[in-house]
Amino acid sequence: GIQVEQSPPDLILQEGANSTLRCNFSDSVNNLQWFHQNPWGQLINLFYIPSGTKQNGRLSATTVATERYSLLYISSSQTTDSGVYFCAVDLTGANSKLTFGKGITLSVRP
Amino acid sequence: GAVVSQHPSRVICKSGTSVKIECRSLDFQATTMFWYRQFPKKSLMLMATSNEGSKATYEQGVEKDKFLINHASLTLSTLTVTSAHPEDSSFYICSASSRNNQPQHFGDGTRLSIL
Numbered sequence: 001g002i003q004v005e006q007s008p009p010d011l012i013l014q015e016g017a018n019s020t021l022r023c024n025f026s027d028s029v030n031n032l033q034w035f036h037q038n039p040w041g042q043l044i045n046l047f048y049i050p051s052g053t054k055q056n057g058r059l060s061a062t063t064v065a066t067e068r069y070s071l072l073y074i075s076s077s078q079t080t081d082s083g084v085y086f087c088a089v090d091l092t093g094a095n096s097k098l099t100f101g102k103g104i105t106l107s108v109r110p
Numbered sequence: 111g112a113v114v115s116q117h118p119s120r121v122i123c124k125s126g127t128s129v130k131i132e133c134r135s136l137d138f139q140a141t142t143m144f145w146y147r148q149f150p151k152k153s154l155m156l157m158a159t160s161n162e163g164s165k166a167t168y169e170q171g172v173e174k175d176k177f178l179i180n181h182a183s184l185t186l187s188t189l190t191v192t193s194a195h196p197e198d199s200s201f202y203i204c205s206a207s208s209r210n211n212q213p214q215h216f217g218d219g220t221r222l223s224i225l
Contacts, residue, residue, distance in 0.1 A: 031214075041221065043154075
């Protein structure tokens with residue numbers, strides 16, 4: 001099956017710093033999503049980005065489908081950005097299942 | 111838009127009890143919903159794909175008689191953990207999308223604790 005690898009596994013930042021989170025996947029995908037899981041377990045949709053670049057406030061994401069990777073950029077990090085960031089992909093987009101990476105645990109210190 | 115509601119958010123019950131978890135798409139119809147399980151500090155693992163009007167498709171290693179899934183309408187899927195035991199304690203979360211090539215939206219999850 002498709003492999004999804006995220007790096008780094010853990011990241012500690014000082015408030016205000018910028019960071020880049022990476023997601024590599026092993027096959028062509030029709031859907032790629034980035035999520036933030038908060039301490040209460042809620043999965044927050046950040047981006048639906050099978051290709052191209054999108055921005056939402058301090059966050060932006062880029063997916064290069066031909067090279068099978070996606071990047072999530074966090075600028076001017078805040079303590080509320082702490083949590084686990086997941087990348088998830090599906091192969092066909094036909095209501096197909098998502099395969100999740102192992103996640104990146106981000107801690108932003110004041 | 112694209113809100114998925116999941117209930118209950120937390121359940122604590124005795125071993126041997128059956129527990130039903132509901133997943134509803136509030137503002138869209140979903141022919142397919144998905145059920146995931148997450149252990150502490152781990153990623154989400156797909157358990158099954160819930161198909162409206164037909165049997166669910168279970169992932170390898172998931173006991174279909176233990177985890178009963180019903181998708182009776184285009185807006186509701188239920189997961190019943192039958193005769194739950196402590197090893198069934200986990201975080202269960204559902205998702206749905208409105209149509210092909212659209213993002214999946216997740217419920218807030220259910221934290222199940224079996225004593």
